[in-house]
Amino acid sequence: MHRAERLFQLTTLLRNRRTVLTAKQMSEHLRVSERTIYRDIQSLSLSGVPIEGEAGVGYRLSHRYQLPPLMFDREEVEALLLGARMVSSWGDTDMAIHANQAIQKILSVLPDHLRHSDESLPLLVPNMEEVQKYYTAHSQPMREAIRLRQRVAIDYVRADEQHSSRTIEPLGMIFWGKVWTLVAWCHLRDDYRTFRLDRIQSIVVTDEKFDTSDSKSLKHFLHLMKEKYAQEPEATAPHEC
Amino acid sequence: MHRAERLFQLTTLLRNRRTVLTAKQMSEHLRVSERTIYRDIQSLSLSGVPIEGEAGVGYRLSHRYQLPPLMFDREEVEALLLGARMVSSWGDTDMAIHANQAIQKILSVLPDHLRHSDESLPLLVPNMEEVQKYYTAHSQPMREAIRLRQRVAIDYVRADEQHSSRTIEPLGMIFWGKVWTLVAWCHLRDDYRTFRLDRIQSIVVTDEKFDTSDSKSLKHFLHLMKEKYAQEPEATAPHEC
């Protein structure tokens, strides 16, 4: 086995493990001595691979390195660039930051004759930053609540100006072009409800956690929508509160 | 110099060249013998790097390998996934195909506990395929015309139902959320004009090529828009025909 191949396999081993690996375990797996593993680890570290080692414990790959390199062809890269521009324009501030970081990474590997010319990718998205702050108000705390599965208390105003306050369990968000819709479980109605993000007046993330289940999850909601759409092809708008 | 490093430099050399490189040129550049270059090429080929060699000519890197691997962290990947979903939903058929390919590649490298759960990325884009066929009608021939710099003859209907026919030089397209706008040079007006893609009734790509210049290009158009926006912050809509 070539050394380069072994280094690659070592990285893959570490990448596919969420708990630590000892040098002994790795040496047995790759059929080399422990001393060789220590050397390999050093080589990888010198090459920039962020491996963390702790005496008496073992090795782990730094969290930020857990995704391997991706290979895209030109057309895929163009689609990704366009998409990232959309996220940068239509998403909230945090999303935009990450999208722009990804854009920079992509641009940094494009050959010179493709990088500097806007005409190399004549598909643009206007910078809607100021407008979008309105449509993505509350997006960031809401995404955090979705991720951490925390109930949120909201004040909401419907299209007909009716106000309401309630506590909901946020499950996900859907982008409809300019407008974001929140999918949540509403205890007031004991059912799913969707809310236009820009119509939420205020949001308080509570300390109360919630669980999802087979019958209360974003996946279940999407399944119901698909069934509903199959029965009533004209129906496109889910229940809004 | 380590061999691994030289293999990397060799790949970079080939990647940054659009014409062929001979073994002799590479050996001089990397200060090794030609025999070593032949060995290196064989190693790279065995590792899957698609290098094409032709006797009497030289080597080139297969077109599909001209972009190197990209490394993204989790947040960037999430932004890219969301963006690709937007392109898949809001772009034309070709764009959607490439976006979905990119999505599959990204999903294939996600760890299992992140891949199968919609709840791992609760930011969705509805499938607007049927609706979007309307908004992206003529998108593909138009993009082709932009790329090949070919004049197109269009029939257009304005919002006030006025019809017109003209020949234009398409420069780029802008996504405004649902709606695509074409940026073109209009000979009838001797100026830039924008057209809503969905209001174009018909399109004929002509055999006539056009050139761009410093004063007639997408870049120039964007520059003018920025200047116009700086002078009149309330103005957001460019001239529509």
Place this chain on the structure above:
DNA sequence: AGCGTCCCTGACAGTTTATGTCAGTAAGCG
């Protein structure tokens, strides 16, 4: 056809790098 330029491969002697064993130091955990 011959010629020049290139890709391609095997063999071999010499050079360089990598490996395993051994010994020793240091850190984390119960």
Place this chain on the structure above:
DNA sequence: CGCTTACTGACATAAACTGTCAGGGACGCT
């Protein structure tokens, strides 16, 4: 504290790599 682990240097041996040389083949041009 003892046990388990990470960590490093030294050294003999094994493995890999390199350049030179020789030979074969493909392609384009005259």
